[in-house]
Amino acid sequence: MKVSMVPPAQVRINEALETHATSLDLTLLGLREVPDSLADLTALTDLRLDGNQLTSLPDWLGNLATLTRLSVSSNRLTELPDSLRNLTALTELQLGHNRIIDLPDWLGDLPALAELRLFGNKLTDLPNSLGNLGSLANLYLHDNAFTTLPVTLSRLTSLAYLCLSNNRLAILPAWLGSLTSLTCLALDRNRLTALPDSLRSLTNLTTLWLEDNAFTEVPDPVRDLTGLTALYLEGNPLTGLPDWLGNLTALAHLGLSDIGLTTLPDSLGNLTALTMLWLSNNHLTVLPDSLRNLTALTDLYLDGNPLTELPDWLESGAPAPAPLRYRR
Template sequence: MKIFLTVFLVVTGLNLLAQPVVLVQKDVSKELARKLEREYPTIEGQVREKPHSVQTKFEKAYEQVLQTDKFKDYTIWNTLCLNAEGKIDYLMLTVTRGFRVADGKQKEDTSVADSLAAIISTRIAPHLADFVSRRTVGSQMSMEVYVSFYTRAITKPHTKKDSVVNGLAEALATKDSLKVKTLGLAQNLLTTLPQVIYRFPNLEELFLSDNDIESIDLDMARLPKLRYLDLSKNILRDNSIRIGKNKSLQLLNLQSNLITNIPRAARSCKKLETLWLGNNRMTGLTNASFRKLKPVKDINFYKAELTALPKGIGKMRRLEVLDVYYNKLEALPKSITKLKRLTHFAVSHNNITELPKRIDKLKRVHTLYAHHNHLSKLPDRITRMKELRIVDLGYNWLTTFPSQLVAFTNLQELDLSGNNFPDFPVQLLQIRKLDKLHLRGNPFLGQDAERKYSEQLSQLKQKNIEVFY
């Protein structure tokens, strides 16, 4: 009996230890708040995104703690301090009426919300003892989750198409599986690839986003018509993705996973045209990463924590769209000028100091997004890019107007916002064709700008140029 009691007490103690420390936000001292902010930082990128499994766990926990039908007007704001095992060390919560975050300035009575927060703080911990944020394992960080129990408006049911199936239950119940072309299994709390997908041999689109799937082994011989595969917002790593050789898959979405390099599985798709890898930590890219990807026309490295783009990118000779928004690039490789089919060149929100000198080799580019960089001049040969229609150079380090811009005859939109022009760039008046011009945020646009530069602005408007200043 003593042994039984001892074991019981030990197990109970361990369970208590596993529970998070729950605090009401307004009662957290500044000292503790600073400590938690240091130890559990907010991390940019894929791990910051709130997984559907986390949201679902919190909604169920609060349903167990509260009579939710009585609190339809209230929202519970939760700040989770997650350790490297994905468990909650600290939970700080605030309750507000509606969706407004309490900021101390609300005039309405907050006594009910405060009382509700106090009650929750004493009851919620046991319901989160087994909580694990699988997608954030390995990162000690904070995450925001809000829960609201408002009554959702009843929407009219959409006319069901025989070719579209949504959810596991419907997938299992569908009788005429040969008609199904689209299968939606996003946010289904999946941890593995469900075998039910193979019931639909004529499947063309498969959506598996925002689950907790850690590995994929897709038999493409059983899905010979699949052309669109969405695996975004899962827990996939470089070597956990296997896709059988195929000539059908055209789009592969791997955004917001735990990938560091272009997975080999992409090379198994001989007709792949679109490869999205944004919101991953693509720190493992090398020149070899771009081998055997010649069919790809659109590649996305949005928020991929890139500090350098390997010169191997030049091997992707059929590339038409390159997106490296929100990275840490300071320069672009010379080999990028080998991408002669490129039409969309998006390098905004980096630290790039100059564009490639031979950018003129990118003759087909008609859209250039290079805003929010450190550009202080343009390469001379950019004047040979006759197809340019949209040029966004906003929020760079330009102090003098780039004379090269006058050479363009097909320009539709030019953005020079947020640069450092001390005076109105008179060369703008020489541009022969332009529909929209953005000048906001430049030093010359003071309070008296409209009067001071009325003649120049009038000349632009006479050319039917819409000016934003």
């Protein structure tokens, strides 16, 4: 029996050449360099090289001018070749989990870019040119080392999803409130003690992650974000909850675990759209009767509290029309 000695990557490239494929997946093949034969696939629109051992990218990659998606996450890249500036058709660029310290200015010259993933690198700053990416809708910056953000990002008015989780941000810039297209904002695992008042302008926001910061109270700008459907506050040293939290009546998910709560405001009973409520690892001894109004609730987490008994309406499975799951 003849055993083929052709590397798996070359097999896929050969197949793509024969079929005139526009998409090529070379993920998780242990590649230490990009095969030169890939340069012949000039009609590619989607190229995935994730999960290999690449330390650099070849200059000729910039000749694949039809690429709309380039994904090289989870490699060992420290920089990008200047030739990639020629990929002006790119709508998605994934560079997550590499070893990049600095980004080139030309990154802001990719006019069609709608999604940029830079998470899990060693970035402390961003080029001002990123503010030129007028089509950018999704920007992933989590798991880096940012302490500040360039003011030019305020021009990203099409941005809908911004992930800043697990950085070193202690203060947020006021201009963040100018990103009024935002629907999801992730600020968890930073060093924040307050939010700028300008965030009240983010009226399209539906999801806000604030876990594991240093808030001692629920930031007041949140009270005006009445379109929120998900709010996560876990792991902050809160001294209590404001009554106005009950005015966020669109909330479906509310995370309040690990924040030192001893009581809950009756106003939580106004959140009748809630389906999931996390209250684990607090100091609650009783639950307010107002929670029986949460008739949409399907998941309730109470573990890690010194509750000695549960109210009858909870023990009986009410108020949920479907069986209510909870952890005691």
